[in-house]
Amino acid sequence: MELVELTIDGQEVRVEKGTTVLDAARSIGISIPTLCHYHGIDAIGACRLCLVDTGGRNLAASCVTVAEDGMEVKTNTPKVREARRTVLELILSAHPDDCLKCVRNRNCELQTLAENMGIREFTYEGEKPQFKQDDDNPAVIRDSEKCILCRRCVAVCQDVQTTRILFPQNRGFDTVVAPDRLAPLGETACIFCGQCINVCPVGAIVEKSYIADVWAALSDPEKHVVVQTAPATRISLGEEMGMIPGSIVTGQMVTALRRLGFDRIFDTNFAADLTIMEEGSELIHRINNDGPLPLITSCSPGWIKFCEHHYHDLLKNLSTCKSPQQMFGALAKTYYAEKMGIDPADIVVVSVMPCTAKKFEMMRPEMDDSDFQDVDYVLTTRELGRMLREAGIDFSALPVEDYDEPLGISTGAGEIFGATGGVMEAALRTAYELLTGEELPGLDFQAVRGLEGIKEAEVKVGDLTLRVAVAHSLGKSRQLLEKVRSGEKEYHFIEIMTCPGGCIGGGGQPIPTTDEIRKKRLAAVYTEDKNMPLRKSHDNPGVQKLYEEFLKKPLSDRSHRLLHTSYRERGKFE
Amino acid sequence: MPEKSLLYELRDEDCQVIEEVAEKYQGGQGVLISALHEIQENVGFIPRVAQIKLAETLDISISEVYSVITFYSFFTLQPKGKYQIIVCNGTACYVKGANGILDKLKQELCINIGETTPDRLFSIEAVRCIGACGLGPVISINGEVYARVKPERIPVILADLTRREEKAG
Ligand code: SF4
Ligand code: SF4
Ligand code: SF4
Ligand code: FES
Numbered sequence: 001m002e003l004v005e006l007t008i009d010g011q012e013v014r015v016e017k018g019t020t021v022l023d024a025a026r027s028i029g030i031s032i033p034t035l036c037h038y039h040g041i042d043a044i045g046a047c048r049l050c051l052v053d054t055g056g057r058n059l060a061a062s063c064v065t066v067a068e069d070g071m072e073v074k075t076n077t078p079k080v081r082e083a084r085r086t087v088l089e090l091i092l093s094a095h096p097d098d099c100l101k102c103v104r105n106r107n108c109e110l111q112t113l114a115e116n117m118g119i120r121e122f123t124y125e126g127e128k129p130q131f132k133q134d135d136d137n138p139a140v141i142r143d144s145e146k147c148i149l150c151r152r153c154v155a156v157c158q159d160v161q162t163t164r165i166l167f168p169q170n171r172g173f174d175t176v177v178a179p180d181r182l183a184p185l186g187e188t189a190c191i192f193c194g195q196c197i198n199v200c201p202v203g204a205i206v207e208k209s210y211i212a213d214v215w216a217a218l219s220d221p222e223k224h225v226v227v228q229t230a231p232a233t234r235i236s237l238g239e240e241m242g243m244i245p246g247s248i249v250t251g252q253m254v255t256a257l258r259r260l261g262f263d264r265i266f267d268t269n270f271a272a273d274l275t276i277m278e279e280g281s282e283l284i285h286r287i288n289n290d291g292p293l294p295l296i297t298s299c300s301p302g303w304i305k306f307c308e309h310h311y312h313d314l315l316k317n318l319s320t321c322k323s324p325q326q327m328f329g330a331l332a333k334t335y336y337a338e339k340m341g342i343d344p345a346d347i348v349v350v351s352v353m354p355c356t357a358k359k360f361e362m363m364r365p366e367m368d369d370s371d372f373q374d375v376d377y378v379l380t381t382r383e384l385g386r387m388l389r390e391a392g393i394d395f396s397a398l399p400v401e402d403y404d405e406p407l408g409i410s411t412g413a414g415e416i417f418g419a420t421g422g423v424m425e426a427a428l429r430t431a432y433e434l435l436t437g438e439e440l441p442g443l444d445f446q447a448v449r450g451l452e453g454i455k456e457a458e459v460k461v462g463d464l465t466l467r468v469a470v471a472h473s474l475g476k477s478r479q480l481l482e483k484v485r486s487g488e489k490e491y492h493f494i495e496i497m498t499c500p501g502g503c504i505g506g507g508g509q510p511i512p513t514t515d516e517i518r519k520k521r522l523a524a525v526y527t528e529d530k531n532m533p534l535r536k537s538h539d540n541p542g543v544q545k546l547y548e549e550f551l552k553k554p555l556s557d558r559s560h561r562l563l564h565t566s567y568r569e570r571g572k573f574e
Numbered sequence: 575m576p577e578k579s580l581l582y583e584l585r586d587e588d589c590q591v592i593e594e595v596a597e598k599y600q601g602g603q604g605v606l607i608s609a610l611h612e613i614q615e616n617v618g619f620i621p622r623v624a625q626i627k628l629a630e631t632l633d634i635s636i637s638e639v640y641s642v643i644t645f646y647s648f649f650t651l652q653p654k655g656k657y658q659i660i661v662c663n664g665t666a667c668y669v670k671g672a673n674g675i676l677d678k679l680k681q682e683l684c685i686n687i688g689e690t691t692p693d694r695l696f697s698i699e700a701v702r703c704i705g706a707c708g709l710g711p712v713i714s715i716n717g718e719v720y721a722r723v724k725p726e727r728i729p730v731i732l733a734d735l736t737r738r739e740e741k742a743g
């Protein structure tokens with residue numbers, strides 16, 4: 001490793017050749033303000049907020065300036081402070097003064113910068129751009145008037161997800177980050193993954209909120225309101241409530257939901273275990289009946305829409321299983337309604353999800369197999385946090401309570417659905433035992449865990465060597481699928497997750513979500529799994545009972561009617 | 575802004591140009607602007623089908639193609655009208671009622687400033703002073719200046735031009 005040596009504000013620092021001045025400064029505890037720069041995406045040096053003095057004639061943008069031997073950098077001179085302030089004031093002059101009514105109030109990088117840089121008045125009275133909000137879809141709202149044109153969403157959408165929807169359009173004062181045709185997202189191939197929301201430093205992209213609808217349902221005495229919580233929310237809600245990343249708050253979340261007034265607190269993990277029963281059986285069926293293979297997981301609705309837009313040839317490979325959220329919804333308004341003697345018309349199903357694409361999924365017209373819309377409202381982890389704050393619930397002081405039966409029983413296998421590789425691991429735990437009739441020697445499949453973009457493994461199941469692959473983020477998934485398409489790679493089973501890291505990094509999770517934070521959330525997921533008394537889906541007594549009482553067996557007619565679905569071809573561009 | 579380029583029907587030769595340009599640049603790097611130029615010059619604007627075609631053959635996202643078109647002013651999303659009606663909105667003409675003329679034009683042609691009628695016959699533009707202030711309000715159609723125009727005269731002028739077109743067949 002070649003090193004370079006430079007001084008920053010008089011401190012000597014040695015860094016690897018190629019390191020930016022920004023990172024070199026950060027390594028010795030000097031913080032430089034940034035806006036367009038974001039961990040994990042290529043720096044473009046657009047905002048000029050990170051200016052420093054490197055001795056040259058002009059100040060340099062530290063996020064794109066490489067540290068050189070002997071460089072003398074000054075980050076805190078009157079000239080630097082003045083220049084940065086001018087940059088910030090110009091941004092502010094085109095920005096609405098909406099903080100008090102903005103979703104990102106108190107979690108906004110622009111606001112924090114203004115505070116840190118001591119802005120006390122607006123020096124420039126700029127003309128503010130005027131744009132209509134794009135809220136014509138169930139999931140993601142764009143408010144271009146708040147956009148500061150940092151392009152972080154563009155990098156995520158074009159390069160990480162390769163959905164390639166957002167790009168700067170027009171020029172000068174009219175510049176706006178938008179899809180082609182300046183079309184609303186709903187008329188494009190946007191998959192509503194919400195990754196653009198997570199990287200946006202301000203409130204220019206946010207989720208469509210269903211908080212008001214949920215409050216209304218909760219206060220309606222005629223309604224029986226049940227809630228399901230996705231696997232990845234119990235390890236992230238704590239963060240939203242001010243705890244450190246990786247805090248496990250399962251029991252507190254249950255208590256909090258009960259205090260908000262939900263009639264039953266159920267768990268998507270139950271439906272995740274059920275998914276494994278159905279999908280595992282589907283895998284075995286396809287292996288025994290000549291395919292089509294590979295079987296590809298279907299629980300990530302962003303991926304489903306992506307596949308419908310771009311991989312028509314692979315639609316037959318998708319598992320026909322609905323996602324756990326939708327299986328849950330269909331059962332809540334049939335099995336549970338019958339069991340409790342409640343008219344399904346009076347049941348309201350609310351989901352707490354790490355995901356914005358789930359909002360789109362719940363609105364898919366085919367998701368009404370209970371004869372009602374199976375899931376009524378999806379709240380992101382962030383939205384639940386907002387409701388708890390509004391209700392004045394002191395989260396840190398809450399006691400721990402248990403989920404309700406019967407749809408609240410779950411195993412560690414359901415738990416790990418929230419992590420990339422988790423569905424695969426859960427499926428392997430069950431498929432192994434179903435296929436061989438023997439107990440699995442070790443439960444942990446390390447090869448499919450972790451943040452590596454594409455993971456592969458071969459698992460011996462009886463006489464069969466099962467070849468599996470796991471990809472997360474659609475960019476990585478595209479790479480994997482191209483190899484499958486070309487025949488370069490052959491697998492039996494592939495897990496695809498739309499978001500980097502899986503659902504723990506979903507578009508509805510607390511902001512910020514960085515790789516460092518993803519790792520902590522992942523660790524929490526596997527800790528939860530370890531702590532569960534049951535760790536295999538087929539051991540879930542609630543699921544066993546559901547089959548006994550209602551579904552009979554995996555892939556039964558009733559399973560097919562309620563738990564499976566079909567897909568459609570969509571255009572590549574709209 | 576709705577997608578304007580969809581309003582205009584393409585002629586067979588337009589489609590052919592698009593196919594040829596796409597084929598010529600297929601797989602090339604950094605060729606988007608050249609390809610767009612050829613289409614703009616030969617088709618007169620960049621139709622939606624061309625945007626899609628180029629996105630596919632050059633493996634560039636459609637949002638980036640659209641971005642380039644909207645960034646450079648020499649690319650347009652709609653053809654120029656055969657008759658380009660330029661309305662002077664300079665101070666002198668404004669005072670003498672240029673707005674009334676603009677309104678009448680928009681009303682008669684059912685388009686806005688900067689737009690072209692779907693039959694590609696007329697487009698309207700508004701400009702600052704064309705140096706004929708004494709004759710105001712003035713409009714200019716393909717270089718021919720009409721002096722002291724009154725809104726009532728607009729339908730007559732348009733009808734003349736339309737008739738001329740019909741005769742030309
Ligand atoms: S985006 Fe940030 S600065 Fe802008 S209104 Fe919202 S909170 Fe305030
Ligand atoms: S939701 Fe996903 S696909 Fe849609 S614009 Fe945002 S990043 Fe792109
Ligand atoms: S929407 Fe947000 S992330 Fe995208 S460019 Fe605007 S401010 Fe940046
Ligand atoms: S953070 Fe360096 S230019 Fe924006």
Ligand code: FES
Pocket residue numbers: 662663664665666667668702703704705706707708710711712
């Ligand atoms: S103002 Fe119209 S010609 Fe000068």
